[in-house]
Amino acid sequence: MGKIVSIEPFLLGKQTTSAQWASLMVLVRVTTSDGQVGWGETVTALRSKTMVESVRSISRIFIGKDPFNVEKNRLEWYKHDFNNSISLESTSAFSAIDIACWDLIGKYTGEPVHRLLGGVTREKVKIYANGWYSDCVSPEDFTKKAREVVSKGYKALKFDPFGANFNYISKEGIDIAEKRVKAVREAVGEDVDILIEHHGRFNYSSAIDIAKMLEKYNPLFVEEPVHPEDIQGLKKYRENTSLKVALGERIINKAYAVLFMNEGLVDFLQADLYRIGGITEAKKISGIAEAFDVDMAFHNAQGPILNAASIQLDAVIPNFLIQESFYDWFPQWKRDLIRDSTPVEGGYAIVPKRPGIGVEINEKVIEENVVKGEEYLNLKEPIWVVKGTWRDSL
């Protein structure tokens, strides 16, 4: 088996798309001395140039290494990078390389990654839709688009009904959010799960007021109800509602996740493979979560490589809840980038049996979509918002 000879980041995308937070992606190609290729992906997070450079810098640790030694290689990175415990740039670059190495291991052995991680616990994984509600402002907008999601077969969908409210939300703001939530619940019926995204933007008292409203709509979970660093606020939130809390998309290592689980502050953990340390660390964190009786709902808001890698892990872990997916709302170039997709059918993604993470890259699409520069920055609507929903009145 070959050693790693090159690690190349490609910044791909379009500077303006309907999904700004994911308009660009960093694709990473890892090549071995015997010509095998593995693919990884990481996030840009308004730092596209930085992320590309970060992949280049840390790749020096991996050149000449055996891609099979994911643990030893990770330890080398951990040892050399003094700031990895506080650097999303470092963990995100590392994560892409780790995913590419797993893809290589699968290709060498001829096995899908899930068979190398523990085998199949489920042949298909339940998906929830995100990204479906761009430009939804009125309850009627939400009704129309929610019906479309259900007609595609989805059994669960997530949305943020809070418009441009930030930190504090007034009684009127809650009333508007309620009209949107009610519209979606009525459109999808009681058998489809609704998941309420807060994007970590409220103070605890506002989040508690919101929770009182949400309780009657029976969401599967509420996500990041308070600011992600506000542990004291989250404790107060937990004391004041029985709604189930999901969080963790911004967590960059397993020890940090334990802080939340140890205090009983989270029901469902949303680690993301690109930030937590690739497949290697995502598998470990799932095991730790299992010991706390916490189920996994991996965050997955970026491109087709991360989507494929997440599905591999979902197939394996015992404590799987549900998988986020933007797949049906991807810009076309992201779908074209891979030859073999894992389409969502009847609300589930069928776990692919192909070697590696299960996708082949169409290299022509790389050439056509290489971009230079930074993400388009819209100062009127924060990057994490689904396009056209940053409106606080109906």
Ligand SMILES: O=C(O)[C@H](O)[C@@H](O)[C@H](O)[C@H](O)CO
């Ligand atoms: O998917 C999620 O859970 C996220 O919080 C984000 O990464 C996205 O920005 C968002 O959902 C789009 O608004």
Ligand SMILES: [Mg+2]
């Ligand atoms: Mg989120």
